[in-house]
Amino acid sequence: MASSLPHTAPAGEDVTLGVAAGYQAGPTIDAAGVAAPRVEFATDGETWQDAVVTEAEQGWTVRVPGQEAGPVSLRVHAADEAAGNSHTETLITAHEVR
Helix, strand or coil, X not given: CECCCCCEECCCCCEEEEECCCCCCCCCCCHXXXXXXXXXXXXXXXXXXXXXXXXXXXXXXXXXXXXXXXXXXXXXXXXXXXXXXXXXXXXXXXXXXX
């Protein structure tokens, strides 16, 4: 189930979302080296669990298993190991389960 209202999801139902990773535009940039991201979720802000990441037509699809009511935070890590670049982004209360 995709999020219904902005940043909300029904209790107990999986949430799917899209993730894309690449470089900012520039004359010598090649985003082909960016590997599949690691996406984690937490309901308590401390205990991170892996979400399911699958390749999509443009980027990746992420599935967060259904949770009980409350906030769900997301952490995404993307890397281009060949170039030695990486970035981690944490979204506290990325969506609320109701």
